[in-house]
Amino acid sequence: MAGQYEGMAIGVFELDSECACFVALDAAAKAADVKIQSVERNRLGAGACVKLRGNVSNVEAAMEAALQAAEPISKIVSHTVIAAPLKETEAAITMTINK
Numbered sequence: 001m002a003g004q005y006e007g008m009a010i011g012v013f014e015l016d017s018e019c020a021c022f023v024a025l026d027a028a029a030k031a032a033d034v035k036i037q038s039v040e041r042n043r044l045g046a047g048a049c050v051k052l053r054g055n056v057s058n059v060e061a062a063m064e065a066a067l068q069a070a071e072p073i074s075k076i077v078s079h080t081v082i083a084a085p086l087k088e089t090e091a092a093i094t095m096t097i098n099k
Contacts, residue, residue, distance in 0.1 A: 005037060010093065011052040011059040013066055013079035018048040020074030024066035025050050031065035032058040038097045047077060051093065056083045 011034070015021050018041055025036055034054035041048050052062050059081055070076055085093065 005035070005053045005090070007084075008035075008053040009056040009059040009081060009083050010037070010085055011063040011066075011079075011081045012049060013063065013070070014042070014047060014049040014077040015070050016045065016047040016075040016077055017073065018042075018046060020070050021048040021050050023073065024070040025052070027069035028052055028062035028066035032061040034058050034062040040096055047074075049096075051097075056081070 011028075013024065015024065018039075021039060025039065028034060028050075029036060032054065034052045037051040037053050039048055039050050050066070052059055052066075054062065063079060063081055067076060067079060082089065
């Protein structure tokens, strides 16, 4: 799975509501050319983590749209953009998918 995203930036955001994550990722996908890598439900609560992939400018635009859509309906727990993840970082990113 990691190979298909090689060379792409990653945007990650975590919200305290899984439902809000779907609203946010829909806004992100409509705002920029990004691929949704995963939506991972938080095992300790009702929230989820979303991972988006694409070029840096598209990921940044998608993240901005996602966070703007999420802010009125959910708590934004954390968010970041990594422009060029290392191979080791990619391995760690994919470890949590489908867990």
